[in-house]
Amino acid sequence: MxxxxxxxxxxxxxxxxxxxxxxxxxxxxxxxxxxxxxxxxxxxxxxxxxxxxxxxxxxxxxxxxxxxxxxxxxxxxxxxxxxxxxxxxxxxxxxxxxxxxxxxxxxxxxxxxxxxxxxxxxxxxxxxxxxxxxxxxxxxxxxxxxxxxxxxxxxxxxxxxxxxxxxxxxxxxxxxxxxxxxxxxxxxxxxxxxxxxxxxxxxxxxxxxxxxxxxxxxxxxxxxxxxxxxARFLGEANLFSGVLEPGGLRLGDGVLVAGARTATVAVRPENLRISLTEPPAPIRLRARLRQRIFAGAMGTCVLDWQGETLKAVGRDRDFADLPAEGEVWLSWDAADTIPLEG
Ligand SMILES: Nc1ncnc2c1ncn2[C@@H]1O[C@H](COP(=O)(O)OP(=O)(O)O)[C@@H](O)[C@H]1O
Ligand SMILES: [Mg+2]
The missing domain is CATH 3.40.50.300 (P-loop containing nucleotide triphosphate hydrolases)
Structure with missing residues (x-):
């Protein structure tokens, strides 16, 4: 009641x-x-x-x-x-x-x-x-x-x-x-x-x-x-927009977000992975690591992708092998793609 x-x-x-x-x-x-x-x-x-x-x-x-x-x-x-x-x-x-x-x-x-x-x-x-x-x-x-x-x-x-x-x-x-x-x-x-x-x-x-x-x-x-x-007000969110295709969402750089059903999707910073070598994950793109911020137990990586700023958050030691800046791979699991309306 x-x-x-x-x-x-x-x-x-x-x-x-x-x-x-x-x-x-x-x-x-x-x-x-x-x-x-x-x-x-x-x-x-x-x-x-x-x-x-x-x-x-x-x-x-x-x-x-x-x-x-x-x-x-x-x-x-x-x-x-x-x-x-x-x-x-x-x-x-x-x-x-x-x-x-x-x-x-x-x-x-x-x-x-x-x-x-x-x-x-x-x-x-x-x-x-x-x-x-x-x-x-x-x-x-x-x-x-x-x-x-x-x-x-x-x-x-x-x-x-x-x-x-x-x-x-x-x-x-x-x-x-x-x-x-x-x-x-x-x-x-x-x-x-x-x-x-x-x-x-x-x-x-x-x-x-x-x-x-x-x-x-x-x-x-x-x-x-x-x-x-x-998505942005409650927590942080990386937004990706593109053109819908039968297989998913085609982003500006040609990357396909497989399975996506809306023209804009969000990915939480804690669900983005960064690697130096090409990851096996089906959703992956190239981005430029601009800054690594150490904040105690957790760290934040700030990245550039297609003129947009992206953020990835993780345990600082997960980022330990990354350079201070440079080209990296970003990937996430399809289950972590959040559909957004409008
Ligand atoms: N007594 C008032 N006189 C004129 N405008 C008011 C008054 N109280 C609130 N507003 C206006 O109403 C809107 C909502 O205000 P408010 O409820 O205080 O927002 P919040 O608490 O979310 O910051 C704002 O645009 C504010 O300027
Ligand atoms: Mg108030």
Missing amino acids: AEVRVEGLTKTYGTARALDAVTLAFPDGGFFGLLGPSGSGKTTLLRAIAGFVEPEAGRVLIGDAPVENVPVEAREIGMVFQSYALFPNMTVAQNVAFGLEVRKVPAAERARRVAEVLELVRLGPYGARKPHELSGGQRQRVAMARAIVTRPRVLLLDEPLSALDKALRVEMQIELKRIQREVGITTIFVTHDQEEALTLSDRIGILRDGRLVREGPPRAVYDDPRDAFT
Whole structure:
């Protein structure tokens, strides 16, 4: 069952279509990652679900009930935004208790629930501190505690980790996922970091210019992106275009991508092989190795092919025998050819 659904949601600002007939279901108890370039409508979608934005067309349903007449505070939604303003003069416990006070929860129960949720976000001993006495990650966890202490039905997270540095962000991703699992709350998580979305989400949706271009489990979308935009937005993709023939796709240099059925195909960098001698693989072409980039365990090779830049990724030692630059063979398995429409 879907806890949240949006149907034909449309919102225009001046001439900008922030949301263009978006229809999408967010499964009950799931972690949904919403992705898209800057300005694609992610924040507007969250704000429409929360009730801060009134759509011109379409509707939002929470637990199967339309909510157009339900005000923000009655939608039972918890929110964490990138700039999660904590009250600076209140302690951690007071910050977390605030939403319960507003809802007139009695003091004894308030104290019990604050203690419980601080325990959940591993801030048990920090209740008496002020926000400025906490690290960035701890403040972020206070914001999470504050959002879930009222036991909302839905948690909306708008790039909550983007202000944190890389190491802390990865740590908080693990924490966030743990907390979401323990509470079992339906979560919609906005990020522009595709790796973050892939790591955390049960399902992802990709927005482009206010339109939903793709939705599904991360693996399925990654393996079958369907169009060039999604292929490039989610991970990296080498694109090959040519002319279709009965046997496959004939590329500009005469190479046949056997079995291909679309005029453009993609190959993921991790599926490209590079060799100095002609490989036995049926799909192979000549390219020029331009650069080898060492990045710890993994390496990247940048290649030129027919005026295009291609990338191959592998364990650095797989590339150890290659020269710094020069002519090489590129090959891949037919099963790794991704068909693209349009
Ligand atoms: N309050 C607003 N007033 C005018 N334009 C807005 C407003 N909010 C968003 N927009 C526009 O709507 C589009 C989508 O914005 P937004 O939802 O913030 O995108 P994202 O969160 O994906 O970066 C953008 O073109 C943005 O400029
Ligand atoms: Mg945004």
